[in-house]
Amino acid sequence: MENKKNIPLSLYGLDAPTLTEVLSLPKSFYGKQIYQWLVKGVSSFEEMTNLPKSERERLSSLMSSASSSTIESSESDESGATKMGIRLHDGKIVECVLLIDKKGRHTACLSSQVGCAMGCTFCRTGTMGLLRNLSAEEIIEQYVHLLGVSDQPITHIVYMGMGEPLANIAAVTRSIRYFHEKDAYNISLRRITISTCGVVPGILKLAEQKLPVKLAVSLVTADNRTRDRIMPVNQKWDIMALKRALIHYQRLGGKRFTIEYCMLGGVNTDEFSAKKLSTYVKDMDVIVNLIPWNPAEELPFQSPTEEEIDHFTLLLDRLHVNYTRRRSRGQEINGACGQLAVPLNKGLEYELMVDEEDEE
Numbered sequence: 001m002e003n004k005k006n007i008p009l010s011l012y013g014l015d016a017p018t019l020t021e022v023l024s025l026p027k028s029f030y031g032k033q034i035y036q037w038l039v040k041g042v043s044s045f046e047e048m049t050n051l052p053k054s055e056r057e058r059l060s061s062l063m064s065s066a067s068s069s070t071i072e073s074s075e076s077d078e079s080g081a082t083k084m085g086i087r088l089h090d091g092k093i094v095e096c097v098l099l100i101d102k103k104g105r106h107t108a109c110l111s112s113q114v115g116c117a118m119g120c121t122f123c124r125t126g127t128m129g130l131l132r133n134l135s136a137e138e139i140i141e142q143y144v145h146l147l148g149v150s151d152q153p154i155t156h157i158v159y160m161g162m163g164e165p166l167a168n169i170a171a172v173t174r175s176i177r178y179f180h181e182k183d184a185y186n187i188s189l190r191r192i193t194i195s196t197c198g199v200v201p202g203i204l205k206l207a208e209q210k211l212p213v214k215l216a217v218s219l220v221t222a223d224n225r226t227r228d229r230i231m232p233v234n235q236k237w238d239i240m241a242l243k244r245a246l247i248h249y250q251r252l253g254g255k256r257f258t259i260e261y262c263m264l265g266g267v268n269t270d271e272f273s274a275k276k277l278s279t280y281v282k283d284m285d286v287i288v289n290l291i292p293w294n295p296a297e298e299l300p301f302q303s304p305t306e307e308e309i310d311h312f313t314l315l316l317d318r319l320h321v322n323y324t325r326r327r328s329r330g331q332e333i334n335g336a337c338g339q340l341a342v343p344l345n346k347g348l349e350y351e352l353m354v355d356e357e358d359e360e
């Protein structure tokens with residue numbers, strides 16, 4: 001019986017030489033073959049038919065190639081989105097979603113943590129607290145599970161599932177590098193979006209790493225006092241500290257970012273809020289995405305009415321704010337991270353807008 005002590009929980013994210021080493025493969029090209037199977041989504045050693053039978057049997061008795069498994073999958077008839085519940089090796093559950101937009105582009109929405117410590121008061125995940133960070137392998141495996149139900153390659157990735165990605169930046173950037181790897185999924189960095197509630201050190205770190213992914217910043221309000229109240233992260237890094245970090249990110253080549261403005265009925269949709277927002281974004285190269293809040297019974301907010309939204313957009317027009325307005329047919333996840341902490345069987349519908357200019 002082989003010693004299993006040094007065997008990793010997952011083989012995803014490992015390169016071919018590392019696979020050869022950790023699996024004690026007798027020939028180095030077996031490592032490359034296993035790498036290619038894993039990228040294709042084949043996780044059973046038995047199905048890796050170009051490996052000798054004896055090697056397949058040995059590996060099967062040693063471990064499984066993935067550390068997580070799908071426990072539930074529900075598809076929305078209307079939007080075609082598929083939401084999956086994934087059981088991790090320690091029994092904890094995370095969720096991820098495959099989204100298909102009107103142009104047929106396939107996007108994986110991935111979780112980066114189990115729960116979240118940021119406590120945004122409008123977010124379901126925020127009510128869970130942080131249970132733990134996900135490893136890069138666990139993030140990659142979500143993509144692989146979604147690939148298993150996708151009829152086409154998944155060409156876009158958004159880190160907008162459970163958790164604050166920049167609070168787990170090492171694992172998130174490792175997973176991004178794997179997705180971007182030519183021999184793996186070869187996904188352009190411009191097609192990868194990280195959503196953050198405003199973790200300033202994470203934004204600065206991302207800028208240093210020169211990883212020009214897109215950033216979606218969940219601002220919700222440009223009024224410090226209101227933001228202090230509904231997003232505790234603001235008490236640590238207020239809106240001006242956030243703005244300085246964003247400008248720095250952009251200057252260092254971090255490309256564009258969007259300001260996600262989750263519209264909360266009666267909270268951030270009046271003239272005062274519009275003026276604050278206009279002043280805040282004035283000297284930044286940015287688009288504001290207006291997203292009506294997704295109703296959640298357990299949270300003390302309400303969705304804005306159509307009149308409220310119309311009035312707010314009118315104000316933004318007058319103030320010359322560059323914005324887009326999402327017209328959601330149902331539930332939408334693209335406003336902020338953490339919108340996935342809901343029962344799996346609700347049959348939610350998602351809509352995703354992917355910028356035109358990412359198709360370079």
Ligand code: SF4
Pocket residue numbers: 116117118119120123124125126127161162163164196197218336337338339
């Ligand atoms: S919105 Fe994002 S950062 Fe805020 S609590 Fe939810 S998951 Fe965490």
